[in-house]
Amino acid sequence: MMQFFDVSCWLVWILPLVSSVFVPLFSRFSVKIRNYFVILISAITAFLAFSLVPEVALGGEGFINLTASWIPNGVTAGVFIDPLSVLFTCLVSLFGVVITVYSQGYMKGEENLTRYYFFLLLFIGSMIGLVISDNFLQMFIFWEMVGLCSYSLISFWSNRPESVKSGNKVFIMTRIGDVLLLAAIGVLYSSLGTFSFRETIALLPTIPVSTVTLVAFLLLGGAIAKSAQLPLHTWLYSAMEAPTSVSALLHAATMVKAGIYLIARFIFIAGPLVATLPLWLPTVAWVGVLTAFLGATMALYTTDIKGVLAYSTVSQLGFMMAALGSVGVHAASSLGWFASLFHMVSHAFFEGLGFLLAGGIIHALGTRDMRLMGGLRKLMPITYYLALVMIITTSGLPPFAAFFSKGLVLESLMETGVLLQVILLFATTALTFAYSVRFMKLIFLDEPSEHLKKLHVHEAPKVMLMPAALLAILCVIWGFVGPALGSFMHTEVELSLLFAFFNIETAIFTVILIPTALLVYSTYWRKYSIMNSLKSDKNPIVKLLKHGYFFDDFYEKVVAKAVMIFSGGVKFTEEAGFEMFPQKFASGVIRLAGGVYKYFDSAADQFLNVVAGQTMGGASKVKTIDTLADRLLDLLAGRALRSASKARKVPRNSLQHYLAAAIIGFIMLVVLIIISVGV
Amino acid sequence: MDFVILSIVLLAIGVYGLLTQRHLLKVFISIELVATAATLNFVMLASSLSREVGEAFLILAFSTDTCVSAVILALLVIVSRKYGTTDISKLGEPEEEATEVDV
Numbered sequence: 001m002m003q004f005f006d007v008s009c010w011l012v013w014i015l016p017l018v019s020s021v022f023v024p025l026f027s028r029f030s031v032k033i034r035n036y037f038v039i040l041i042s043a044i045t046a047f048l049a050f051s052l053v054p055e056v057a058l059g060g061e062g063f064i065n066l067t068a069s070w071i072p073n074g075v076t077a078g079v080f081i082d083p084l085s086v087l088f089t090c091l092v093s094l095f096g097v098v099i100t101v102y103s104q105g106y107m108k109g110e111e112n113l114t115r116y117y118f119f120l121l122l123f124i125g126s127m128i129g130l131v132i133s134d135n136f137l138q139m140f141i142f143w144e145m146v147g148l149c150s151y152s153l154i155s156f157w158s159n160r161p162e163s164v165k166s167g168n169k170v171f172i173m174t175r176i177g178d179v180l181l182l183a184a185i186g187v188l189y190s191s192l193g194t195f196s197f198r199e200t201i202a203l204l205p206t207i208p209v210s211t212v213t214l215v216a217f218l219l220l221g222g223a224i225a226k227s228a229q230l231p232l233h234t235w236l237y238s239a240m241e242a243p244t245s246v247s248a249l250l251h252a253a254t255m256v257k258a259g260i261y262l263i264a265r266f267i268f269i270a271g272p273l274v275a276t277l278p279l280w281l282p283t284v285a286w287v288g289v290l291t292a293f294l295g296a297t298m299a300l301y302t303t304d305i306k307g308v309l310a311y312s313t314v315s316q317l318g319f320m321m322a323a324l325g326s327v328g329v330h331a332a333s334s335l336g337w338f339a340s341l342f343h344m345v346s347h348a349f350f351e352g353l354g355f356l357l358a359g360g361i362i363h364a365l366g367t368r369d370m371r372l373m374g375g376l377r378k379l380m381p382i383t384y385y386l387a388l389v390m391i392i393t394t395s396g397l398p399p400f401a402a403f404f405s406k407g408l409v410l411e412s413l414m415e416t417g418v419l420l421q422v423i424l425l426f427a428t429t430a431l432t433f434a435y436s437v438r439f440m441k442l443i444f445l446d447e448p449s450e451h452l453k454k455l456h457v458h459e460a461p462k463v464m465l466m467p468a469a470l471l472a473i474l475c476v477i478w479g480f481v482g483p484a485l486g487s488f489m490h491t492e493v494e495l496s497l498l499f500a501f502f503n504i505e506t507a508i509f510t511v512i513l514i515p516t517a518l519l520v521y522s523t524y525w526r527k528y529s530i531m532n533s534l535k536s537d538k539n540p541i542v543k544l545l546k547h548g549y550f551f552d553d554f555y556e557k558v559v560a561k562a563v564m565i566f567s568g569g570v571k572f573t574e575e576a577g578f579e580m581f582p583q584k585f586a587s588g589v590i591r592l593a594g595g596v597y598k599y600f601d602s603a604a605d606q607f608l609n610v611v612a613g614q615t616m617g618g619a620s621k622v623k624t625i626d627t628l629a630d631r632l633l634d635l636l637a638g639r640a641l642r643s644a645s646k647a648r649k650v651p652r653n654s655l656q657h658y659l660a661a662a663i664i665g666f667i668m669l670v671v672l673i674i675i676s677v678g679v
Numbered sequence: 680m681d682f683v684i685l686s687i688v689l690l691a692i693g694v695y696g697l698l699t700q701r702h703l704l705k706v707f708i709s710i711e712l713v714a715t716a717a718t719l720n721f722v723m724l725a726s727s728l729s730r731e732v733g734e735a736f737l738i739l740a741f742s743t744d745t746c747v748s749a750v751i752l753a754l755l756v757i758v759s760r761k762y763g764t765t766d767i768s769k770l771g772e773p774e775e776e777a778t779e780v781d782v
Contacts, residue, residue, distance in 0.1 A: 071735040392713045566698070567698040
């Protein structure tokens with residue numbers, strides 16, 4: 001058993017990484033073989049991942065850290081097996097299977113599928129590698145690789161300009177986080193001399209708190225970008241240009257959780273130290289709470305079916321972040337840490353389910369606009385019932401998964417958080433309910449739209465419904481696994497299912513749901529005129545929400561413009577300074593030549609005249625010479641002038657001009673060196 | 680610390696080129712300059728602090744850089760053949776106005 005474990009914890013991430021390279025090879029044989037190969041590999045990966053569970057569950061406290069030599073005398077590669085990494089590994093590999101099967105239906109008939117499956121397998125491998133790495137450096141490499149996969153899969157339809165644009169945007173925005181993470185790792189390495197988690201756990205208390213604080217904030221920056229927290233959340237909405245299967249895997253279930261993983265891992269490493277870092281935990285909590293609240297408000301007015309799910313994801317990620325911010329000195333054994341991860345998994349289930357169903361609807365209708373839907377309840381009955389499960393779970397109604405997990409998040413925040421945070425989170429749960437019901441109403445319950453009548457809508461194929469059904473079942477049962485998961489994660493807090501139903505959070509939740517339900521009912525069912533103003537575009541709040549608080553406009557108009565203006569300024573300086581100067585210099589020389597020509601011309605003229613006047617007598621010969629010389633001079637000067645005027649028209653950026661600039665620069669450098677050395 | 684200055688100068692030149700140049704090849708050269716600056720910094724710091732890790736990573740960086748250069752050059756040829764221009768400001772323009780998703 002132990003031997004199998006030794007192999008499986010390495011194979012679980014190396015296998016998909018290596019197999020991804022073989023995808024193009026198998027596609028040479030046949031498309032079918034390639035598809036089965038991908039499913040087979042992801043299934044084996046899932047098996048390997050779940051085989052890690054008993055080892056950790058029986059292994060008791062602590063973690064298992066296996067290493068292999070990578071760079072001599074420096075860095076070792078390794079795997080770090082503890083409940084946190086195994087939880088993530090299982091989740092990623094499970095979703096890997098679900099999505100590869102689902103893709104068989106959803107991506108059927110698309111071109112370039114070899115590229116798609118290659119990146120899918122590469123993503124599964126690198127995401128598992130990210131969570132199972134035993135040092136920061138290895139983690140960072142995989143962190144970058146999932147970013148690359150995200151970029152390539154978002155821009156999968158490379159002939160659609162908006163896909164390519166979104167891919168670029170996502171890549172650039174997540175890059176901000178990558179840089180911050182790299183900086184954090186650099187600071188850690190320079191003060192500890194190691195990348196390894198195990199050694200960091202031992203050494204972290206020995207370095208000054210200010211350094212740890214710096215590292216913690218830099219890591220938080222990385223997590224904010226990767227997990228779409230405020231103010232960098234806008235990339236997640238743009239990422240919806242990806243195929244829906246990709247959105248389900250990367251942008252709902254796994255990749256966006258990398259930031260949550262990072263913070264959870266840091267809390268695990270830092271232990272009780274985390275509570276002593278000034279301002280860090282409150283910042284994490286506030287980022288989470290604000291993200292949760294604003295994300296939910298933005299989901300209220302989006303008409304894009306995937307947009308609602310995207311903002312919902314942003315909001316739920318905020319919940320997880322807020323829970324992580326509520327850990328105290330108990331760190332990784334506290335309720336907040338566990339609640340965050342518990343909610344992470346239940347969110348993966350219901351949001352993944354949401355995306356799979358949305359994929360089916362988009363597949364059938366060919367649009368993402370919810371205003372063109374409605375009345376799908378009769379046309380797609382199975383999708384409807386699955387969506388019902390999804391919506392009930394999302395809004396946190398008992399007894400589905402999110403009821404328990406969200407309850408725990410609220411409970412942990414009520415213990416340690418500020419009152420305003422708790423109020424905002426409760427408001428967010430109400431908003432979640434509101435946008436969920438609106439989602440249902442617009443898609444399934446409304447009158448069929450004109451667009452729908454023109455189409456022959458069919459139920460999604462089985463290969464797409466089966467994965468969705470699996471996730472729906474998990475949504476239902478996951479909540480009851482809570483206590484078992486709690487002991488698996490070594491949480492010190494006693495969890496009981498019964499208690500979840502009869503506590504103060506549930507009471508408050510029920511109380512605030514009633515007015516929300518009435519509000520939604522009067523807006524979308526009865527359509528009272530007073531409520532119509534809530535929906536109309538003239539309402540400034542609506543405008544604000546529809547534009548996502550103008551975050552994107554700010555980035556595009558201000559930040560991007562500023563960069564462009566700066567770049568333009570530099571270019572202008574270059575043109576004015578480095579290009580115009582040689583230009584001016586050249587034209588100065590040309591003018592000088594012109595002046596010299598004139599002077600010489602007249603001087604020679606006069607000189608000849610004088611000579612001619614003095615030798616008036618037998619002057620005819622001399623006069624001939626005079627005219628000849630005159631002509632010669634004319635000819636020469638004319639040619640010089642012509643070539644000078646030609647020189648003026650030499651295009652800028654010509655090699656000569658650069659050469660001139662380089663020489664001037666060289667001279668300036670020499671002068672500077674002489675000044676600095678000589679004096 | 681001379682090499683740090685050299686590296687900063689190289690980086691500055693590279694960034695400057697990235698900001699001002701519109702020709703794809705020049706942009707590529709600027710990227711290479713930036714990469715060279717980073718690599719130089721890496722190896723010099725590693726040798727002055729006598730840490731082998733940096734030198735090991737230098738090999739990694741070099742090999743990666745070479746691969747990247749090869750791919751970029753290939754892409755450059757394809758782009759200039761397909762679009763008939765090497766001006767990135769022209770390449771960046773969408774061929775048709777992107778349709779906005781209704782929000």
